[in-house]
Amino acid sequence: MVDYHASNSQASSGGPAIYMDPREQENDWDRDLLLDPAWEKQQRKTFTAWCNSHLRKAGTQIENIEEDFRDGLKLMLLLEVISGERLPKPERGKMRVHKINNVNKALDYIAGKGVKLVSIGAEETSAKEGLLLWCQRKTAPYKNVNVQNFHISWKDGLAFNALIHRHRPELIDYDKLRKDDPLTNLNNAFEVAEKYLDIPKMMDAEDIVNTARPDEKAIMTYVSSFYHAFSGAQKAETAANRICKVLAVNQENEHLMEDYEKLASDLLDWIRRTIPWLENRAPEKTMAEMQQKLEDFRGYRRVHKPPKVQEKCQLEINFNTLQTKLRLSNRPAFMPSEGRMVSDINGSWHNLEGAEKGYEEWMLNEIRRLERLDHLAEKFRQKATIHESWTDGKEAMLTQKDYETASLSEVKALLRKHEAFESDLAAHQDRVEQIAAIAQELNELDYYDSPSVNARCQKICEQWDALGSLTQSRRESLERTEKQLESIDELYLEYAKRAAPFNNWMEGAMEDLQDMFIVHNIEEIQGLITAHEQFKSTLPEANKEREAIQAIQAEVQKIAQYNGIKLSGGNPYTTITPKTIDNKWDKVEQLVPQRDKALQEELAKQQSNDHLRRKFATQANIVGPWIQTKMEEIGRISIEMNGTLEDQLVNLREYEQSIIEYKPNIDQLEGDHQLIQEALIFDNKYTAYTMEHLRVGWEQLLTTIARTINEIENQILTRDAKGISQEQLHEYRTSFNHFDKKRTGQMDMDNYRALLVATGNSLGDAEFARIMGIVDPNNSGVVTFQAFIDFMSRETTDTDTADQVIASFKILAADKNFIMAEELRRELPPDQAEYCIARMAPYSGPDAKPGALDYMSFSTALYGESDL
Numbered sequence: 092m093v094d095y096h097a098s099n100s101q102a103s104s105g106g107p108a109i110y111m112d113p114r115e116q117e118n119d120w121d122r123d124l125l126l127d128p129a130w131e132k133q134q135r136k137t138f139t140a141w142c143n144s145h146l147r148k149a150g151t152q153i154e155n156i157e158e159d160f161r162d163g164l165k166l167m168l169l170l171e172v173i174s175g176e177r178l179p180k181p182e183r184g185k186m187r188v189h190k191i192n193n194v195n196k197a198l199d200y201i202a203g204k205g206v207k208l209v210s211i212g213a214e215e216t217s218a219k220e221g222l223l224l225w226c227q228r229k230t231a232p233y234k235n236v237n238v239q240n241f242h243i244s245w246k247d248g249l250a251f252n253a254l255i256h257r258h259r260p261e262l263i264d265y266d267k268l269r270k271d272d273p274l275t276n277l278n279n280a281f282e283v284a285e286k287y288l289d290i291p292k293m294m295d296a297e298d299i300v301n302t303a304r305p306d307e308k309a310i311m312t313y314v315s316s317f318y319h320a321f322s323g324a325q326k327a328e329t330a331a332n333r334i335c336k337v338l339a340v341n342q343e344n345e346h347l348m349e350d351y352e353k354l355a356s357d358l359l360d361w362i363r364r365t366i367p368w369l370e371n372r373a374p375e376k377t378m379a380e381m382q383q384k385l386e387d388f389r390g391y392r393r394v395h396k397p398p399k400v401q402e403k404c405q406l407e408i409n410f411n412t413l414q415t416k417l418r419l420s421n422r423p424a425f426m427p428s429e430g431r432m433v434s435d436i437n438g439s440w441h442n443l444e445g446a447e448k449g450y451e452e453w454m455l456n457e458i459r460r461l462e463r464l465d466h467l468a469e470k471f472r473q474k475a476t477i478h479e480s481w482t483d484g485k486e487a488m489l490t491q492k493d494y495e496t497a498s499l500s501e502v503k504a505l506l507r508k509h510e511a512f513e514s515d516l517a518a519h520q521d522r523v524e525q526i527a528a529i530a531q532e533l534n535e536l537d538y539y540d541s542p543s544v545n546a547r548c549q550k551i552c553e554q555w556d557a558l559g560s561l562t563q564s565r566r567e568s569l570e571r572t573e574k575q576l577e578s579i580d581e582l583y584l585e586y587a588k589r590a591a592p593f594n595n596w597m598e599g600a601m602e603d604l605q606d607m608f609i610v611h612n613i614e615e616i617q618g619l620i621t622a623h624e625q626f627k628s629t630l631p632e633a634n635k636e637r638e639a640i641q642a643i644q645a646e647v648q649k650i651a652q653y654n655g656i657k658l659s660g661g662n663p664y665t666t667i668t669p670k671t672i673d674n675k676w677d678k679v680e681q682l683v684p685q686r687d688k689a690l691q692e693e694l695a696k697q698q699s700n701d702h703l704r705r706k707f708a709t710q711a712n713i714v715g716p717w718i719q720t721k722m723e724e725i726g727r728i729s730i731e732m733n734g735t736l737e738d739q740l741v742n743l744r745e746y747e748q749s750i751i752e753y754k755p756n757i758d759q760l761e762g763d764h765q766l767i768q769e770a771l772i773f774d775n776k777y778t779a780y781t782m783e784h785l786r787v788g789w790e791q792l793l794t795t796i797a798r799t800i801n802e803i804e805n806q807i808l809t810r811d812a813k814g815i816s817q818e819q820l821h822e823y824r825t826s827f828n829h830f831d832k833k834r835t836g837q838m839d840m841d842n843y844r845a846l847l848v849a850t851g852n853s854l855g856d857a858e859f860a861r862i863m864g865i866v867d868p869n870n871s872g873v874v875t876f877q878a879f880i881d882f883m884s885r886e887t888t889d890t891d892t893a894d895q896v897i898a899s900f901k902i903l904a905a906d907k908n909f910i911m912a913e914e915l916r917r918e919l920p921p922d923q924a925e926y927c928i929a930r931m932a933p934y935s936g937p938d939a940k941p942g943a944l945d946y947m948s949f950s951t952a953l954y955g956e957s958d959l
Contacts, residue, residue, distance in 0.1 A: 136293070136294070136298075137293045137309035137312050137313065138309075139153060139154075139156050140291045140292065140293035140294075141291075141293055141312050141313075141316065142156065143291060144289075144290065144316060145169055145172045145173055146165065146168065146169055146172065148172050149168055149171075149172050151165065151168070160194075162193060162194075163181065163192070163193025163195075163196065163197055164181055164193060166193070166194065166197045167181050167193060167196060167197050167200075170201070178196060178197070179196050179200075181193045181196065219241075219311065222311065222314065222315060222318060223238065223240070223241065225318060226238045226250065226254065226314060229253070229254055229258075230250055230253040230257065232257075233249070233253040233257075233265065235247070235249050236249050236250050236253045238250050240307070241308075241310040242304050242305045242306070242307045242310060243304060243305070245305060245310050245314075246273060246299055246300060246305060247270050247273040247276060248273045248274075248275075248276025248277035248278075248279070248280055248296070249268060249270060249276055251280035251281070251284075251317075252265060252268055252280045254280075254314075254317050254321070255280060255283055255288070255317075259287065259288070262283050262287050263280075263283060273296070273299075274296045274297070274300055277296035277299055278296045281294070284316075284317070284320075288317075288320045289320065290316045290320055291316075293309070293313045293316070294309055294310075294313055326902055327902055327903055327918060330898075330899035330900070330902035330918075331899070331903060331918045331919055333896070333899045334896060334899045334900065334903070334919065335919060335923055337896050337953065338919075338923045339923070340416075340420045340422070341422070341953055342923070342926065343416075344413065344417060344422060344425075347409065347412075347413045347416070348413065348427075350409065351406065351409055351410060351425070351427065351431075352427060352428060352431060354402060354405070354406050355406060355431040355436060356431065358402050358403060358436060359430070359431065359435075359436065359439055361399060362399075362439045362440065362442075362443050363439075365391075365443060365446075366442060366443055366446045369443070369446035369450040370446050372450075372453055374457055375457070376539035377461070377539075378458065378461045378462065378465060381454065381457055381458050381461055382458070384454055385458070385768065388450065388454065389765060389768075392447075392786075393761070400790050400793070403436065403440060404793065404794045404797050404798070405797075406433070406436065407436075407794070408797060408798065408801040410433050411801055411802070411877070412801060412804070412805060412808075413425055415808055415877065415881065416808065418881040419808060419812040420812075421892065421954055422953070422954060422955060423954070424868045426868075432869065434869065434871075444787065447783075448783060451783065455768075455773055458771060459771075459773065460537075462609060462771065463536060463609065464533060464536050464538045464539075466607055466609045467529050467532055467533050467536070467538070468533060468538060468540065468544065469607055470606065470607060471526060471529040471530060471533065471544060471547075471548075473602070473606075473607075474522060474525055474529070474602070475526055475547055475548070475551060477522070477598070478519065478522050478523065479551065482551075482554055482555075485558055486554070486557060486558065486561060488512075489561035489562060489565045490561060490565075494569055502569065504663040504664070505569055505663075506569040506570070507584050507587075507663075507664050508587070508663055508664045508665070509562075509565055509569050511584075511587040511588060511591055511664045512562070513562060513566070514591055515591050516558065516562055518591070518592065518595040519595075523551065523552065523555045526548060526551055527548055527552060530544050530545060530547075530548035582643060582646060582647045582650070583647065583663060583664045584664050585643055586640060586643040586644055586662055586664070586665070587662055587664030587665035587667070588664075589639070589640050589643065590640050590665055590667040590672060591665060593633075593636055593637065593640055593672065594667045594671065594672060594675065597633075597675040597676060597678075597679055598675070600626070600679050600682075601675065601678055601679055603626070604679065604683065604685070604686045605682060608693070610693060610697060611771075611772070611773060611774070612701070613694070613697045613698065613701055615697075616690065616693050616694050616697045617694070619690055619693075620690050620694065623687070623690055627683060630683075634676075637672060640669075641672070641673075644662075644669045647662075699770075700767075700770050700772050703763065703766055703767050703770060703772060704767070704772060704775045704776070704777055706763055707760065707763040707764060707767055707778070708775055708777035708778035708780075709777075710756065710759060710760050710763065711760060711778045711780040711782075711785060712777075712778050713756075714757065714760060714785055715778075715780040715784070715785060715788070717753070717756075718785070718788040718789060718792050719788070721750060722788075722791070722792055722795060725746075725792075725795050725796055725799055726834065726835070726836070727834075728742075728743065728746070728799065730824075730828050730831060730834055730836055730876075735817055736803055736806055736807050736810065736817075739803050740800065740803045740804065740807070743796065743799060743800045744800060746796065747796045747797070747800060750792060750793065750796055751793075757785070757786075757789050760782065760785060761782070764782040802836075802875075802876070802877050806820065806877065806880060809877075809880055809881055815880070820880065823876075823879065823880050823883055824876070826846060827846065827876050827879055829846075830842040830843070830845055830846040831876075836875060836876055837873040837874060837875045837876070838873065838874055839872060839873060839874075840863065840872065843863075843866070843874045844859060847859070865878075865882055866878040866881070866882050892954065893950045893951045893953065893954045896953060896954075897947055897951075900946035900947075900949075900950060901946075903915070903918045903919075904946065907938070908934070908936055908938060908947070909934035909936065909938070909940070909943035909944060909945060909946065910931075910943070910946045911940070911942055911943065911944065912924075912928050912942060912944065915927050915928055915944075927944075927946075927949065928944065930949060930952075931944035931945055931946060931948075931949045932945045932948055932949070933945065
């Protein structure tokens, strides 16, 4: 070994410089220091200060490290303070043997802890390296600091200041420190440490600055005091971090709960507001008003309901995700407010859809009723107008006394004329009965203008009764004078008898040809066309009768002309003239092609309607089975195990996108359905699918794929949070599928019990009841796959517990059984500190102080083990 001083002398005197291994140089420095009185003084000073930093916790100190430890009493006390343990009871005698025994007790305790008192072994080296590494990590971000050892690296004082600033930045203004002012730097660090960190000053700044190589052990001892001072802060920081993490989970869960409650409340309020509107069956008076109701309903279906369908689906997804997060964080299951459970929302939604269906059916029936009413009302007006026109002047005719001054021949003529009127009156009986029947039907269908219809019908019936009575009265009067009346023109009479029925037939034909009709399908209009063709086939025979009647009139003219008789007036037996018959016949011939046209137009309309039916049916017969197939495919996907969960999620989202891209087909059907409704088409024999059925199926399809994606997302959450492997998930899925007999993704209690037994769970009734309370908190009677894997992961993996949170609060509270508000505000972020303060109950233990808070009940409440 080359002497260090010798080598330096040679170098300074111009001799050859000899290289020295740094490790050998370190050993030489240590040997030199052992012979240095200043070093010995520094050692005593440092370790005396270090001992006093611990002894003052016990209310004592030492002045001379060699003398004050000689009897072993303060040495044993120092070890108790450092270790936190009780040593054997010391001997209080003054004899040398008593002192030796006390020192031996201290040395035996040290040896019992595996500490070697001689040499520098591997353990001490490891401790030194660990402390050095801690210093390097803590000071790494600071400029001008490069800790490589426990001597030179600390001379400028910046490393000490950096350690303090790293942990207590408010105590040091690091940017104002200068590397070329070590004394100021060291004094600043030592004074701050003593004043604010309770670290006694173990060295003077001059001891470090004025030494080429500061004492390593003294520096290590001093730095270790910083380490222990900050390790407590680190422990508190770790505890605070755990609490923050737990509180963050709770705050997020509470936020999700509030979101669920608000969304559920809003959705239920919307349903409660909407159902009375859908249950309002107040009929409208006119077709236009009813059509507006139908248009409003279409707007509701097209604009207002779809966002609510999405909200309902999202609400269920949010609920499932929240329950998964609560289970993963070992929190109690979320129980929504009364009436806001998912089942409550589903029940209200079911009532909404029932009200929808009933409302739509009611509107369509009401439209049919109004259409029928309008048709009947018009028919009533038409027939009433014809009848009222016929009865005009009849009462005056029947009440005249013309027979009192008439000749015999005139009376006979009057009698025959009255017989012809009676024939005409009987022919009109059917029309009166039709008018009354129509009025009765309008009443039964609750026609809005029924009072005026009834009044008009009543007037017609009363007039008809009066005519009947007057007719009988006039006949009796005429028969009383019949014997006085003889002659009558038989030809006129024959004309009148044949002309009246034919005239009535023509009036009836004109009425039928002008009669309104209402049909809903091709078969009905074809029936009307067939009836019209049959009517047209009777026209040739009717024309022959017309010609025969005209021939009678011609014969009258011929006889009168032949016998030179001057005819006065017209036919005494009837007012129906040949011109009247010809005019009406011409009218019939005009109405026939008009009726042809109307029927053909209605036939075209019904053919168009049939086209709409076929168009809708063709698409519906594709969309309906497509929806059913997709529902079945989703059911298979949800129980199959192809690839990782991420693979399944990607595939499901692609599958969802393909479903969403099918939406134009649904929109097309909605458009076709609107055309059908606008055309007042009420049936479709070409398909079993209704738009309502398809809408419900489409909404269920979107909800099911979204729910399936959410289940996979929750499984990923569970897997990642609980550390479940893909192989474990595969095993869980295989076991679940085996007992999922119906392939529905859920199973009843008996199959679930069998599944638990198959997966190694020994079950009694009490244990099974406990498990069912976990996996089926709502008592639905079924268990889903998500609930099963949540239970399996909960039973096999570790989570944060209330005890861990209590232990963390105990650290922040400095081992007290309570914590103060100022301690929470000092250790936790503001929002989380206030969160705790607002929810912690006052502490009522015997050691309570004013304002003390009970962190234990608060911690257990976080995990559902007590109430806040």
